[in-house]
Amino acid sequence: MTELKNTERELQHFRLRLLVAVGFVVVCFGLLASRFWYLQVANHDAYAARAEQNRISVVPITPHRGVVVDRNGTLLARNYSAYTLEITPSKIRGKLEETIDRLGEVVQIDARDRRRFRQLLGESRRFESLPIRSRLTDEEVARFAAHAYRFPGVEIRARLLRSYPQAETAAHVIGYIGRISQRDLNRLEEDGLIANYRGTDYIGKEGLEKSYEAVLHGKTGVEEVEVTASGRAVRTLSRTPPVPGKNLILSIDLELQKIAEAAFGDRRGALVAIEPATGDILAFVSRPSFDPNLFVDGIDVESWKALNESPDHPLINRPLYGTYPIGSTYKPFMALAGLELGKRTATWTMYDPGFFEFGDRRYRNSGERAYGTIDMKRALEVSSDTYFYSLAADLGVDAIHDFMKPFGFGQITGIDLGGEKTGILPSTTWKRRAYSKPEQQRWYAGETISIGVGQGYNSFTLLQLAQATSVLANDGIYMKPHLVKSVQDSITGEQTLTVPHESYRIPLKPENVQAVKQAMTSVTKSGTAARAFAGAPYVAAGKTGTAQVYSLRSGERYNASKIDERLRDHALFMAFAPAEQPRIAVALIVENAGWGATVAAPIARQVFDFWLLGKRPGEPAPPTPQPMEASGD
Numbered sequence: 001m002t003e004l005k006n007t008e009r010e011l012q013h014f015r016l017r018l019l020v021a022v023g024f025v026v027v028c029f030g031l032l033a034s035r036f037w038y039l040q041v042a043n044h045d046a047y048a049a050r051a052e053q054n055r056i057s058v059v060p061i062t063p064h065r066g067v068v069v070d071r072n073g074t075l076l077a078r079n080y081s082a083y084t085l086e087i088t089p090s091k092i093r094g095k096l097e098e099t100i101d102r103l104g105e106v107v108q109i110d111a112r113d114r115r116r117f118r119q120l121l122g123e124s125r126r127f128e129s130l131p132i133r134s135r136l137t138d139e140e141v142a143r144f145a146a147h148a149y150r151f152p153g154v155e156i157r158a159r160l161l162r163s164y165p166q167a168e169t170a171a172h173v174i175g176y177i178g179r180i181s182q183r184d185l186n187r188l189e190e191d192g193l194i195a196n197y198r199g200t201d202y203i204g205k206e207g208l209e210k211s212y213e214a215v216l217h218g219k220t221g222v223e224e225v226e227v228t229a230s231g232r233a234v235r236t237l238s239r240t241p242p243v244p245g246k247n248l249i250l251s252i253d254l255e256l257q258k259i260a261e262a263a264f265g266d267r268r269g270a271l272v273a274i275e276p277a278t279g280d281i282l283a284f285v286s287r288p289s290f291d292p293n294l295f296v297d298g299i300d301v302e303s304w305k306a307l308n309e310s311p312d313h314p315l316i317n318r319p320l321y322g323t324y325p326i327g328s329t330y331k332p333f334m335a336l337a338g339l340e341l342g343k344r345t346a347t348w349t350m351y352d353p354g355f356f357e358f359g360d361r362r363y364r365n366s367g368e369r370a371y372g373t374i375d376m377k378r379a380l381e382v383s384s385d386t387y388f389y390s391l392a393a394d395l396g397v398d399a400i401h402d403f404m405k406p407f408g409f410g411q412i413t414g415i416d417l418g419g420e421k422t423g424i425l426p427s428t429t430w431k432r433r434a435y436s437k438p439e440q441q442r443w444y445a446g447e448t449i450s451i452g453v454g455q456g457y458n459s460f461t462l463l464q465l466a467q468a469t470s471v472l473a474n475d476g477i478y479m480k481p482h483l484v485k486s487v488q489d490s491i492t493g494e495q496t497l498t499v500p501h502e503s504y505r506i507p508l509k510p511e512n513v514q515a516v517k518q519a520m521t522s523v524t525k526s527g528t529a530a531r532a533f534a535g536a537p538y539v540a541a542g543k544t545g546t547a548q549v550y551s552l553r554s555g556e557r558y559n560a561s562k563i564d565e566r567l568r569d570h571a572l573f574m575a576f577a578p579a580e581q582p583r584i585a586v587a588l589i590v591e592n593a594g595w596g597a598t599v600a601a602p603i604a605r606q607v608f609d610f611w612l613l614g615k616r617p618g619e620p621a622p623p624t625p626q627p628m629e630a631s632g633d
Contacts, residue, residue, distance in 0.1 A: 059225060060199030063218030064160060066245030066490055068174060068208065070254040071280075076174050077209065079160045083141050085133040089121065091153030100132065103154065106147050107140050109133055116298045120179065134161065134297050162202065162296050168289040170257050172317040173250070173417075173483055175207015176292035196220050205295065207317075208248060208483060211418050215487055218245035244490045251280035251485040259610050259617065260285045263603040264590065270318035271588035272466035272481075273607055276576065279470070279479030279499050281415075282584060283607065286318040311566075319466075320415070323423045323459040324589060327545035327596070328366075328383050328633040329574040330454030332516050333468060334391055335376050337403040339512040343394045346515040349375045356389035356449070363389045363449050366546065366633060377519040381527035383544065383633045385453050392452025397443060400451060401427035406478070406506045407468040409460055414480045416498065423464060426457035455548060465574055466587035473541075473576035473585045475513055476506035517541050521579045528633055529573070532601035538612055541582075542575025542604065544596035544633040547589075568592040572633075573600035577608045584611050596633050 068077035085107055092099050100117075103109060109132060117132045136144075141156055148154070162177050180188075180203045188194045197203070198220055204210035221242030226235050260271050264287040271285040288310075294303050307315055316322065338344035354370035355362045365371070365385045371378065379387035392400065405411060410425025424430065428443040435441045450456035467481050480503050486495040520541035524533040528544040547570040571593040576585040586604045593599040609615040 059223045061221035061223055061239075061242045062160070062199045063220055063242035064244040064490075065162065065177075065202075065218065066216040066247045068216075068248045068250065070250050070252050070257075071485060072253065073249075074166075074254045076164065076166055076170060076250065076252075076254070078163050078165060080163055081158060082134060082161050083136040084131040084157050084159050084161075085136055085140075085144065086129045086131050086155055086157050087117070088129045088153045088155075093152055099151065099154070103132070103151065107133060107136065107144050112300045112302075115300045115302075119301065120298050129155070129157070131297060159201075164292045166254065167291045167293065169254070169261060170252060170284065171207075171289045171292045172286040172320075173207055173252060173284050174292060175209040175211075176205055176295040177202045177209050178205040178295050179203075179298060202296075207292075207417065208250075211416055212248055212484065212487075216245040216248065219243035247488040247490050248484050249486045249488055249495065250483055251275070251278075251282065252284060252483060253282050253611075256607065256610055257283045257285065260603070260607050261287060261289070263606045263617070267590050267593055267599075268312055268318075269588065269590040269593070270322060270462040271586065271603065271607070272319050272463050273584055273586045273611070274466055274470040274481055276470045276474035276477075276582045276585050277479070279481050280485055281481055281483050282611065284319060284483060285588075286316070286320075288312050288314040290314045317417070317419070318589075319462040320417055320420050321461070323421055323461055324570060324572075325455050325458050325547040326460055326465050326589075327454040327547035327570070327572050328385075329465060329543050329545035329572045329587070329596075330452075330458065331380060331383065331388050332472065332520055332543050332574075333404060333407060333409075334388050334395075334400070334452055335380060335519065336472070336508070336512060336516045337395060337400060338376070338391045339515060340508060341395060341399060341403065344376060344391060346376050346512075349373050350387060350390060352379075352384050352386040354386070356386045356393075358389070358393060358446055358449055361446065376515070377522055380516075380519040380543065381522040383523075383528050388452040389449050390452075392448050392450075393445070395448075395452075397448045397451060398427050398429075400448075401425055401430075404468075406504075407471050408464050408478070409468055411464070413463055413467050414503075415463060416482050416484055420463070421461055423461050424457055424459040426451060431457075454545065462587055462589055465572075466585065469574045469576060469587050470585040471506065472513070472516070473582035475510070476508040478503045478506065517579060520575075524575070528597040529575075529601040532597065532605050536605070536608070538577055538608070539579045540575050540577035540604075540608060541579040542573060542601070544601055545572035545574070546570070546594070546596050546633045547572060549592065566592055569594055571596040571599040573597075573604050575601075575604050575608075577612060584608065 065079055067075060067079065069075055089096060100109065100114065113133055117130060120130045136156070144156055164171070164174060164176065179201055180197065184203050185194065188197055196217070196219060200220065204213040204216065209216065219242060221240045223239045224237040226237055256273065260273065260283045264285070267287065269287050271283060272281060273283040274281055290307055339346065352365070352371040352374050354368050355364045363385065366383065371382050371384050374384055374387055378384070404425055410423045412420055412422060431443050432441045447456060451458060463481065471478050480499050482499045484498050486497050488495045520543055521539055523529050523544065524540045524542050529542050533540055549567050549569060569592070571590040572588065573596045574587040576582040586607055588600055588603055590599050590603070606617050
């Protein structure tokens, strides 16, 4: 039986399927159209910017760091171009140590390089490029280039490196740079400066490199480069050049600095020389010193251990951080205080029996010498402790504090180095704040006595003593001490003075200042420093000093040969010259060296001879010195 087709029904089914298919196609095209509208219209700007970013690579251009020169233009910190071999740990395939071993077969990598690299690795992130070898030769660069395909994640980079050509000389002044740490990044982020350090790996860590970082660094430039999908550069679209850092012209005289440093020999100590009229620091010595070049690429463990664990503490900036009792170098300021506050006149006399009695205690002269009848000039000339014990008792500690403060004792001088210590200029208020127990807070009259000879609670930096000496030489005019004389624009050459004018003036009577200066000249002519300045063609005004490191027990006599070397007295000296029109003021300390007259004063003589006469050590000796009458400090 033949089955007849239902054509009409099949046609309806076909139409239904066709309708469904058309609807599906329309929905699909609708979805595509809506997605296209979303991408091309609604989010056009965002995706266009992203595409542009993929097409354009923004590359930071590191600025040239400013150089540092002394007052005569001699380089103290410079830049030079060199090749470095660098590893990006995150890109290394396999074990890092094995890669370094294989690298050592191509380019020499010694144990010190490995230790320094491991230290940097611990301080950095794995995606950062870290140097394992610096200053590659052209031969080493060519050798690695031939084997570069074997070392993914390792590359040769041309960098501007920092160098300190004077090595240990003035190292505490210049400081050094080092790789930017996470702490540095956090600080830059807080200060809003992080963008200016894109592409920069180094930052100032110590000294002027740190305190003048914002001046030396410059401004980072940018370069927009069109790249392919694979990252290959096609062309440069735009370029904003970097602005190089400014140069620092120091007040330091390198030759004077070298002579002063050499004068200390192997002894520990500090020296600061200042030009009174300007506040220029001519020499800034801290002995022993260190080589700042060790820190640029990251110091190795052995070198760091040697410096950090040395009993001589070469990393400590002694003029800035070290605080000392300054002994008899305090006496000229005490004498001036007595004159200005009306407690003494220049002609007032007293009898010095070799001691000063206060209450039931005797305060003795150094060496227990008795000088008989003395006035202020004689007291400074022979360094009579008794005279200044008496003066301190008459003045009182608060009057001494108030008079000494404007000279800079116990104050921040404002020098352009960070971390300056305040020291201690004692007063009744200071003691109440320094101690917690009521019996400790009370000031006892007997404590004032030793203040008068620079001992007791007195504790000052060598910089403060040098600055006070400079202010005295400058008749009370306070010029802020500074190491950077001027900042120079590296493009235009224009220079800007850092200290263009005086800070303030201490109201001193000229006749009183002159009386103290004349007494100080007698110290170098016939007093405790006469031997050191015998035959000098100029007149210097100075004062020797010897400061106790520890207190003797009652009845105990000082015997240096029976005391540990580091417990012996410090030798000090302060002076300026020429006395009538000072061009240089100096303060120095030689730690645990004994008498200031025999150890410290001769160093100042070498400094004065070079600065005033151009005479270097070893040139014809002065005439035979005359016998020295005094036997004090």
